[in-house]
Amino acid sequence: MSENKIKDRLLSLPSSFTILFIIIVIMSILTWFVPAGTYEVNEAGEIIAGTFAYTDQQPQGLWDVFMAPVKGMLGTDTTPGAIEVSLFILVVGGFLGVVDKTGALDTAIAQVVSANKGREKMLIPILMFIFALGGTTYGMAEETLAFYPLIIPVMIAVGFDMLVAVSVVLLGAGVGVLASTVNPFATGVASQALGISPGNGIVLRLVFFVVMYVIAVAYVYRYATKVQKDRENSMVAEDYEENKKKFKTKDTHDKMNTRQKIVIFLFGLTFLLMVLGLIPWTLLNEDWTLFENLNTWLMGLPLIGTVLGQQMVPLGDWYFVEITMLFLAMAIIIGIVYRVPEEDIVSGFVNGAKDLLSVALIVALARGIQVIMNEGMITATILHFGEETLSGLSPVVFSVLTYIFYIPLSFLIPSTSGLASATMGIMGPLGTFVGVAEHIVVTAFQSASGIVNLITPTSGVVMGALAIAGVELTTWWKFTAKLIGIIFVVTCILMALGVLFF
Numbered sequence: 001m002s003e004n005k006i007k008d009r010l011l012s013l014p015s016s017f018t019i020l021f022i023i024i025v026i027m028s029i030l031t032w033f034v035p036a037g038t039y040e041v042n043e044a045g046e047i048i049a050g051t052f053a054y055t056d057q058q059p060q061g062l063w064d065v066f067m068a069p070v071k072g073m074l075g076t077d078t079t080p081g082a083i084e085v086s087l088f089i090l091v092v093g094g095f096l097g098v099v100d101k102t103g104a105l106d107t108a109i110a111q112v113v114s115a116n117k118g119r120e121k122m123l124i125p126i127l128m129f130i131f132a133l134g135g136t137t138y139g140m141a142e143e144t145l146a147f148y149p150l151i152i153p154v155m156i157a158v159g160f161d162m163l164v165a166v167s168v169v170l171l172g173a174g175v176g177v178l179a180s181t182v183n184p185f186a187t188g189v190a191s192q193a194l195g196i197s198p199g200n201g202i203v204l205r206l207v208f209f210v211v212m213y214v215i216a217v218a219y220v221y222r223y224a225t226k227v228q229k230d231r232e233n234s235m236v237a238e239d240y241e242e243n244k245k246k247f248k249t250k251d252t253h254d255k256m257n258t259r260q261k262i263v264i265f266l267f268g269l270t271f272l273l274m275v276l277g278l279i280p281w282t283l284l285n286e287d288w289t290l291f292e293n294l295n296t297w298l299m300g301l302p303l304i305g306t307v308l309g310q311q312m313v314p315l316g317d318w319y320f321v322e323i324t325m326l327f328l329a330m331a332i333i334i335g336i337v338y339r340v341p342e343e344d345i346v347s348g349f350v351n352g353a354k355d356l357l358s359v360a361l362i363v364a365l366a367r368g369i370q371v372i373m374n375e376g377m378i379t380a381t382i383l384h385f386g387e388e389t390l391s392g393l394s395p396v397v398f399s400v401l402t403y404i405f406y407i408p409l410s411f412l413i414p415s416t417s418g419l420a421s422a423t424m425g426i427m428g429p430l431g432t433f434v435g436v437a438e439h440i441v442v443t444a445f446q447s448a449s450g451i452v453n454l455i456t457p458t459s460g461v462v463m464g465a466l467a468i469a470g471v472e473l474t475t476w477w478k479f480t481a482k483l484i485g486i487i488f489v490v491t492c493i494l495m496a497l498g499v500l501f502f
């Protein structure tokens with residue numbers, strides 16, 4: 001073996017799968033030394049403040065380490081499984097495989113590239129704003145995994161790299177979730193736990209949204225400009241040609257035929273229905289019952305209701321089961337509309353699903369970390385440590401330290417709604433005791449959860465996105481390091497200003 005090859009091997013970093021498994025092992029070791037603890041919960045499963053008690057140690061052994069990814073896929077009593085997300089990813093891959101058989105998407109992407117010659121970078125703020133809106137309104141996260149195969153070819157074709165492509169979606173939606181102006185799964189759950197309106201503190205959260213969006217866009221835009229000017233400035237320059245072949249597009253001179261235009265319409269309709277189905281309309285506004293009323297009316301029709309199926313779920317109440325069904329159904333419809341032979345529909349679907357198999361598996365592995373932490377019963381102990389540490393501080397210091405405290409806690413509990421349910425009953429009253437408005441505590445929580453979920457390996461969204469793009473986690477960390485530092489400092493400043501002026 002040559003000296004250069006030996007050097008490259010020594011310098012090479014482990015894959016994302018290996019990093020995740022190493023973290024599972026480290027967390028299992030911690031369960032041997034960090035005291036186990038638990039809180040009492042009410043009938044709704046919410047933690048009751050002041051009820052923490054140490055309990056018998058629950059050290060996680062080799063059996064538990066290797067079971068963690070399995071339980072991460074299937075779920076446990078304390079940790080929801082990743083099976084629904086993983087199946088969704090596979091079906092999206094199959095859907096895209098069928099669409100690929102029509103050639104419509106490649107041709108459409110080529111025309112987008114051709115139409116934006118000379119102003120390619122304008123796609124960045126526009127697309128990031130769209131994803132940020134999804135993040136801030138309904139917590140768009142796992143759902144973004146369906147968009148990467150669409151966005152990546154566009155970004156590569158116009159001369160950017162994989163990091164720009166991933167950033168447009170992941171950072172776009174991520175900063176939206178960080179601000180969570182009306183996100184019912186973050187702001188809504190946390191506010192409900194404290195008995196306040198989700199509208200409390202919305203002005204501060206709007207400021208967060210604007211500031212974080214501008215910071216993220218400026219960061220990605222600056223990097224994209226450097227890459228477009230000289231490809232050697234890319235952190236993944238060595239993979240550019242390979243990625244260009246992998247995510248190739250058709251000749252820009254090709255024009256879509258009529259059937260391809262219909263396919264693109266159905267393709268766009270699929271994503272529109274997904275978004276409409278996932279936004280919890282009645283949680284945002286209890287009087288907005290249009291889709292529920294429409295569903296009830298359809299189900300009441302003598303023949304149509306029976307044909308559609310009596311268990312049809314109204315838009316707004318969908319989750320992964322329903323959107324997985326949507327992509328499966330639309331894959332079949334698109335295949336039939338384009339007159340793709342039956343064997344080609346099946347082969348396209350299977351091959352497309354196979355392309356995203358590693359993504360589906362990595363989501364389960366990431367969830368395994370949470371399984372180890374919960375079954376080792378050390379999450380409550382860490383929460384109790386924060387409960388004791390933060391009491392008796394000045395309002396400004398409390399708000400900033402609450403934000404900092406929620407950062408490691410967000411690593412342990414990547415789910416924003418899960419974290420809110422587990423902690424707000426403690427942190428909210430604690431804030432009130434030191435003179436901090438409850439909505440400030442909500443903002444601290446969602447800001448910390450938001451920044452962590454941009455980079456944490458415990459997030460299936462992060463790991464899934466990087467797996468689709470073929471970007472290593474360590475490369476993503478290196479790329480986002482300065483951005484995370486900027487967001488952290490700005491958030492601390494905004495939290496302090498929030499206490500003083502909001």
